[in-house]
Amino acid sequence: MNHPLRHLPPVQAVLEARPALWLAQRFSRAEVVEAVRAALEEARVAVRADPDAPLPDCSGEAFFEDLAARILAARRPRLRPVINATGIIIHTNLGRAPLAPEALDAVREAACGYANLELDLETGKRGSRHALVETLLCELTGAEAALVVNNCAAAVLVSLSALAAGGEVIASRGELIEIGGAFRMPDVITQSGATLREVGTTNKTTLADYDRAIGAETRVLLKSHTSNFRIVGFTEVPTRKALSVLARDRDLVLVEDLGSGVLVDLAPFGLVDEPVVGDILRAGVDLVTFSGDKLLGGPQAGIIAGRRTVIGRLKGHPLLRAMRIDKLSLAALEATLRLYRAPHDPFKAVPVLKMVAEAPDNVQARAARLTRMIGAKTQAEAQTTPTKAFAGGGSLPQQDLPSHGVVVTQPGVSPEALSTALRAADPPVIGRIVDGCVLLDMRAVADEDLPAIVSALAKAAA
Ligand SMILES: *Cc1c(COP(=O)(O)O)cnc(C)c1O
Secondary structure: OOOHHHHOOOHHHHHHOHHHHHHHHHOOHHHHHHHHHHHHHHHHHHHHHOOOOOOOOOOOHHHHHHHHHHHHHHHOOOOOOOEEOOOEEEOHHHOOOOOOHHHHHHHHHHHHOOOOOOEOOOOOOEOOOOHHHHHHHHHHHOOOEEEEEOOHHHHHHHHHHHHHOOOEEEEEHHHOOEEOOOEEHHHHHHHOOOEEEEEOOOOEOOHHHHHHHOOOOEEEEEEEOOOOOOOOOOOEOOOHHHHHHHHHHOOOEEEEEEEOOEOOOOHHHOOOOOOEHHHHHHOOOOEEEEEOOOOOOOOOOEEEEEOHHHHHHHOOOHHHHHOEOOHHHHHHHHHHHHOOOOOOOHHHHOHHHHHHHOOHHHHHHHHHHHHHHHHHHOOOEEEEEEEEEEEEOOEEEEEEEEEEEEEEEEOOEOHHHHHHHHHHOOOOEEOEEEOOEEEEEOOOOOHHHHHHHHHHHHHHHO
């Protein structure tokens, strides 16, 4: 039987051809073997699907050029920049907050040489890495003291371990949250060595509920920011002020896990439910935990801020050492925090805040420009459309930011296939599918990214 697949050479035969030997010198034999296998397998799949599909000429120049391209593609770094056209500014899958240039400069300086990470330059003695950002954090939040660990999940675990292990943590049933990545508050409390005492109901918890639950073993009253969901309707929670008075009267610590934790008020942009760290501490909360790479706009980090005596009880806990922040993140965090002080304006200097604050008209102008560019340079059809963008990162799930995007269609191509092609571009373009069309939201896209989006679409058509 003269099956077309019989005309495909064995891997070994391709490898012995002279151009393959050159490739093995330029790259490595293992990579060439891998590329040849993949190319032959692709041809087999194509012929099985359609017996009349053309077979590659496995001795031709084009075939070996294709092998080289495959090897180069496989050699690309796995972690690559992507264009975020999802309309979600802080997207955990896309690396959360982009850093400001000032933060990058600080990382470069700290990374290339040595730094006084744990050296007190005045005394010449061992210093604390926490001290490098503590003053700034206190200045920006009004806290008496602060510590930094590698993320907010660690900040919660360290805090509860140090304050409540062997005792009880009281939390409202309406605040037993799960954050993405299986961070479940009841499990975290158990991991900390404390026992969870649930009070109230899903929608209503009163001060009396907390009061009645307090016993000899109680150590902490825990509030958690219900950052990724909302219960609406018939609801009630005690104020922070009331909880803090109760905690003080009964000699307990009031801890609040804020998650995102903003340092500036976002209400002028319509985002009214994200509490400002300073306000929470002023309301009497003893200790707050929040992320460095959510609305703060810095590197991955977990910040613990609050009363000096309470922070003092955390110092020296072994988990603090196990979850300590590295020098690169610390450098980026310090530089980011400085952007919140005059003469800087955080809404101009911190990228996530800049994206939150950008006027809808500006975003619309970018969408219109992209629409024109796509029309002029590709086969795709594009249309500017109003959209809803989100702060993301588990913050403000119900509050959207007015935004604008471009709906892209490619005649004869399904939206799923178009999305896949855009993800395969270099850099990959990540949009979403809305009402059966690919939508590219412009709120988290930079002007400089537009040409790359256009060439991704042009390639997708080809
Ligand atoms: C995001 C979030 C966390 C976890 O923060 P990471 O920095 O990702 O560890 C914890 N609590 C809340 C309320 C959050 O929103």
